[in-house]
Amino acid sequence: MSAASFKDGTVPSIFIDGEAGTTGLGIRERLQSLSGITVKSIDPELRKDAKARQAMMAAVDLVVLCLPDAAAREAVALARDLGADAPRILDASTAHRTDAAWTYGFAELAEGQADAIRAARLVSNPGCYATGAIALLRPLVDCGLIPPDYPLTINAVSGYSGGGRTMIEAYEAGRAPAFELYGLGFDHKHLPEITALSRLDVAPIFIPSVGNFRQGMLVSVPLNLSALPAQPPADDLAASLAARYRDCEFVRVIGIEGSHAIGGRLDAEALNNTDNLEIFVFSDKDGGRVVLVARLDNLGKGASGAAVQNIKLMLGQ
Ligand SMILES: NC(=O)C1=CN([C@@H]2O[C@H](COP(=O)(O)OP(=O)(O)OC[C@H]3O[C@@H](n4cnc5c(N)ncnc54)[C@H](OP(=O)(O)O)[C@@H]3O)[C@@H](O)[C@H]2O)C=CC1
Numbered sequence: 001m002s003a004a005s006f007k008d009g010t011v012p013s014i015f016i017d018g019e020a021g022t023t024g025l026g027i028r029e030r031l032q033s034l035s036g037i038t039v040k041s042i043d044p045e046l047r048k049d050a051k052a053r054q055a056m057m058a059a060v061d062l063v064v065l066c067l068p069d070a071a072a073r074e075a076v077a078l079a080r081d082l083g084a085d086a087p088r089i090l091d092a093s094t095a096h097r098t099d100a101a102w103t104y105g106f107a108e109l110a111e112g113q114a115d116a117i118r119a120a121r122l123v124s125n126p127g128c129y130a131t132g133a134i135a136l137l138r139p140l141v142d143c144g145l146i147p148p149d150y151p152l153t154i155n156a157v158s159g160y161s162g163g164g165r166t167m168i169e170a171y172e173a174g175r176a177p178a179f180e181l182y183g184l185g186f187d188h189k190h191l192p193e194i195t196a197l198s199r200l201d202v203a204p205i206f207i208p209s210v211g212n213f214r215q216g217m218l219v220s221v222p223l224n225l226s227a228l229p230a231q232p233p234a235d236d237l238a239a240s241l242a243a244r245y246r247d248c249e250f251v252r253v254i255g256i257e258g259s260h261a262i263g264g265r266l267d268a269e270a271l272n273n274t275d276n277l278e279i280f281v282f283s284d285k286d287g288g289r290v291v292l293v294a295r296l297d298n299l300g301k302g303a304s305g306a307a308v309q310n311i312k313l314m315l316g317q
């Protein structure tokens with residue numbers, strides 16, 4: 001996007017549709033430290049008024065959708081109706097993550113993905129669990145250590161803010177269990193993106209859970225290495241992951257020794273209020289059993305932090 005093409009003149013402008021929600025607020029807060037952009041806000045009374053939102057869309061270069069899926073689809077239709085005035089869109093919802101017309105907003109996905117995001121008109125921000133799972137799996141599928149048809153299991157735990165305002169209110173009013181498994185219908189909404197973007201042919205068994213803490217997330221994948229066709233040593237998995245993320249600002253791989261050194265426990269909240277993601281490779285003494293773990297803040301790299309990373313790429317910042 002060149003300066004000459006900005007609707008407002010010299011700096012790009014953004015409208016966050018749903019800015020009062022959990023994700024919207026997180027993005028708003030992070031954008032305060034970003035100079036060289038204008039954030040335009042809608043009158044709160046008109047936040048669900050289609051005409052008023054469409055007028056905001058016409059006035060900005062980029063719209064960030066922080067809405068439930070159905071509302072996000074409606075917002076995209078409003079933007080599309082603007083024709084040549086339509087802004088670029090970053091959608092934080094699940095609605096477009098496996099839609100071929102949209103670019104998946106995980107810059108670290110593969111070589112060239114950051115450039116694809118820079119150039120795209122339509123970008124979907126990844127799901128929080130999906131970010132952790134894809135970060136672990138995609139490099140290992142790409143290099144052939146995990147075959148696309150391998151029967152994988154993914155376990156995960158999230159802080160309750162992942163459930164948006166309704167879940168936050170339920171936990172903070174003491175109306176929710178201390179810890180629960182869910183997704184036991186094998187149909188969690190992140191499964192399609194985890195499967196597609198990890199380049200898997202079969203959906204993993206994915207068991208998410210939520211606990212009585214506000215934010216923070218662990219996503220883990222257990223592997224018996226002797227069951228993998230390549231029977232790779234654990235070191236090969238760690239080396240592939242380290243090589244993939246070597247130059248990534250927000251992703252750090254902690255290899256087998258480093259993972260072992262932290263003492264067999266992982267605190268889900270350790271990366272809270274950061275935009276970082278850590279990958280651990282835990283291995284038993286013989287190197288035959290491995291657990292890969294991604295740790296992130298579900299509201300950081302799992303949502304608003306990733307959104308701001310995408311906004312910066314889309315606006316050439
Ligand atoms: N929480 C998280 O960790 C993550 C959430 N997401 C996704 O981001 C999106 C927003 O989620 P989250 O921030 O958690 O949700 P919240 O419930 O916290 O916020 C949603 C916001 O959208 C507003 N809204 C709802 N319907 C409409 C509509 N028709 N028109 C305009 N505004 C509307 C709500 O207003 P009101 O409250 O007044 O109804 C609220 O401000 C969802 O798609 C979610 O799946 C993505 C990554 C992580």
Ligand SMILES: CC(=O)N[C@@H](CCC(=O)OP(=O)(O)O)C(=O)O
Pocket residue numbers: 092093094126127128129158159160161162163164167189190208209210302303
């Ligand atoms: C604890 C909790 O309920 N988490 C949410 C996922 C949060 C998230 O990242 O969802 P989207 O980005 O896909 O909206 C869930 O499992 O539905």
